[in-house]
Amino acid sequence: MLWEPEDVVRALDPSEQRFVRHATYTGRSVTVRGEVDAAALGAAFAALQRAFPILVCRIVEDDDENGILLRPGHIEAVGAWVSFGDPDVVPIPAESVDPGDQLAYLDVVLAEEDRARVTLFVHHSVADAGHCVELFSRLWEFYTEYAETGSIVVPAEADYSDAGGMTAGTGAENGPAHGRALSEYPVSLEALLAQRGIGRGERSGLELVTRPLAVAEQPATERTEPAQPTLARPERVQLDPVATARVLEMARAHAVSVNGLVTAAVLRAYAELSGADQVSCVYPVDLRRRLDPPVAAEAGTNLAGLAAYVADAADTEDLVGLARRIGTSLHNDLADGVIEQSVLHFPDFYGPHRIHSTAGHIAVTNTGTVPTFRAPAGLILDDYEIVYLSAHPRPSTGASAAVTFLVYTYLGRLTIGRLGGGALASELLDAVAAELSWSPAGQEAATA
Template structure:
């Protein structure tokens, strides 16, 4: 393998994340014996299985390209407060698109897999995370590790559409994608702060049961609760509050796409209440009905490419509203195989941006990440800066979810 070789240009749905310097962290909080040597072996094996993880990004103001690299795995191990610190902020996609960071504090640690969003979305990365922990367990237990299957480089959404005849005929054309120019001078590193609303196993099961009885999903119920919580705190009518959320499209294509076969296989849905419904279940059903209709006519499929081409016009629209919200649902984190001597206590989604922030930038839209881990539902509100209003919203969200009958 040469030190550097071009793999392919980034498509618009991938390149849009380059200007943001957006890495996403998949952080598992553990307790017990953690073998650093075994972690290193597992990470090296993971990179062999998924060559995209050994790549890096080369970009200027004209194009962004994925290139291969022979740079060894980047593993950072340092001591810190596990309750607050989860990774080192020294990240650079020109060096590597994937790193492993470990923060240790006594017998506790955070093990964080960081992957640049241009090469993998949440569902893709969670599949990789599950394989990483399985490999780690094999090395700890001394199991004869079989030859790990080598995966092909994942395809862009545009290329997958072209294969399936979705959208315009040239949707999958591999052309260099324009990216925002690299900033001159200092960059502002932003590790988003979070507020967490987490239900225990019993509370989560009760919400699932409520959804079954009401004919709606957890995602729709949480979305409705987010809208109602913001309306309660900010005193804004639901009919004036747009809500956008990302939709995983792999299973909504024919044939379906494997998790690690595509990079950013996401669509965008926008919901705005049209009636005067105020009950959680009614709003949830309306959100679900809108989603089903827009999937059926492939409106969401097309919006994904349009959003990339318009450079986050969706966010600009949300920021102009009196109140708004944006969410992504990663679903249940896969069961993470691990050695008996190690307990996996919790899972955290982390977002890291390395981008210039204009002085006149509009206020950020509240961003929620919905996950399930070990039978517990978590909704994390991530913002560059948290305010008392955000804390009130999270408290109101929790109240809404816990008062279902």
């Protein structure tokens, strides 16, 4: 054992553990126009580490590759990295990214002509989309405060000991503390469900997209050496603000959600290009506001359950009708409580003891509208991307999607990203965008 027992916070739960094998960091990246103050970014990141001590915690693995969350111990926090390069590229950081050292890193790439790229990497075991956006927002708030005043006032530390999420804690110190209580760190969805008396039931909610795992597909149990770091930067298509407004208006006019509409467009495009008789998708559902009491963005690690939907290709012809059926299915699953149940069944789908597979599904992650980040006068954060960094990837022990779509809206532009897709990869994004250009009037004109 290479750590001290007093540094142990807790073992990770299955919703968090599935990101340990590859040391997956989820990145939030923006390009910046204007003169960037590197010293202010360094001060902002240091303030973020003080305000959110989970960022300077560590994750190590026991002999069975189970993740253990540790306090920093005597390891000093790594500050912001600043280098010069091409801001149009999202690089793998030149410095070592290691969950055994800390769980968040800030990479700043400066260029001539007052352009830059700023990327915050946070280990996915301790932060999902909602949590990461909150952290990125706070980073830019701290940056702006420092740029405008020359100092940063870090708010009181969070205390997550109450079931609702956060209460005020003690005042922040000048640096990351080493002896924090368990209540000062965000908790897992499993823990929050247990606090609310919700236990594992018979249904996972994923039965429609599940098949038994064949013996030949069982993951190898021997410990494998990690590979070199890899970065996944999704290919993207962006709708301009006018086209985005039309999608929003279409959703309002037909009383369907934007998520339902985009998911329907994805299923229609995939069915058309693949020629499959049936298409299925799995997508995360943020449960923060759906828990009672609700949970603050930074109070939980990965607070998304999974929803599933399956459609015959013949039933995908009507985009709005399909979106409505997807919405109805989600509403029913939430009412029945099976979205929460999906997480309690994660050991059956991920890790060395899995017995089911959802491989081959379409994954759709819609993180919604990204807030406009605060910035000082003269600085414009003009693009936003989601990337994934695997610090030490190993062979997977979980479901593999046929294709993964990432959906978000930033500065009035709906963005759809794609990872994977095989032979269909080059066509999928344009096909989805074309589906979202559909309108009843346009269809009638085309068939008249």
